[in-house]
Amino acid sequence: MRKPCCEKQDTNKGAWSKQEDQKLIEYIQRNGTGCWRTLPQAAGLLRCGKSCRLRWNNYLRPDLKRGNFAEDEEDLIIKLHALLGNRWSLIAGRLPGRTDNEVKNYWNSHLRRKLINMGIDPTKHRLSQNLTHPQIIGATGSATSSASRDHACQPLKTKGDHDQVSDAASCLEDATWGLPDLNLDLRLTAPQSIAIVEEESKQNESTMSRKVESTPPRTLVLFR
DNA sequence: AACAACGTCAACCGCCTGGGC
DNA sequence: AGCCCAGGCGGTTGACGTTGT
The missing domain is CATH 1.10.10.60 (Homeodomain-like)
Structure with a gap:
């Protein structure tokens, strides 16, 4: 049986407050993301590491565009x-x-x-x-x-x-x-x-990263 | 105005993968 | 080789807002 990613008790769930966002942003700006598992405690957040990573990646990251899709x-x-x-x-x-x-x-x-x-x-x-x-x-x-x-x-x-x-x-x-x-x-x-x-x-090169670089396509011609 | 139905989206959950030991 | 751990992924949920009746 896999251990939970964090202790479920003593962690907040649901929507993030402004204060929590602020703590996370300030911590990551100072220290980078590093280990998500230990980040919440280090940042003074009562959240699980996964939740922090999700919040940062999906919402707080400075390079996010947000808004309507073109x-x-x-x-x-x-x-x-x-x-x-x-x-x-x-x-x-x-x-x-x-x-x-x-x-x-x-x-x-x-x-x-x-x-x-x-x-x-x-x-x-x-x-x-x-x-x-x-x-x-x-x-x-x-x-x-x-x-x-x-x-x-x-x-x-x-x-x-x-x-x-x-x-x-x-x-x-x-x-x-x-x-x-x-x-x-x-x-x-x-x-x-x-x-x-x-x-x-x-395929034999086993160290293939799953990461995909977020570069835009070099050529994109759409027809309408 | 009140309620129901529907739509949106942030967040959670569980599983998978790769790396380290 | 096998185990453990952290990170990442896709599916799903649920709160909230909007629209229709």
């Missing part, structure tokens, strides 16, 4: 979701200033519904069969190439194969599926990155 961000999320499935951290990694939680929430509350309304199955990114004349108006009110295709790739299987994105790469390579104008360029720059497209050929 149309190109929406398009990119939809296309990446078609490619990667519910791998929110990977998707968020391509959206500077956005967190996986934010992307996931936005997908579930906005984009999923939007695709459904357009007659597109949001999980498979295919046209729903019960719609004879779907309104293909695109992810952000305009056409989304990936979603309107007949031969959309299945999203990748998730659990247990976090880095097995080579299928996605082969989808990318599949010209018939293609996103002909979308160069996602999932190859990421060293050292802390996954060369997703080349993943398969590098």
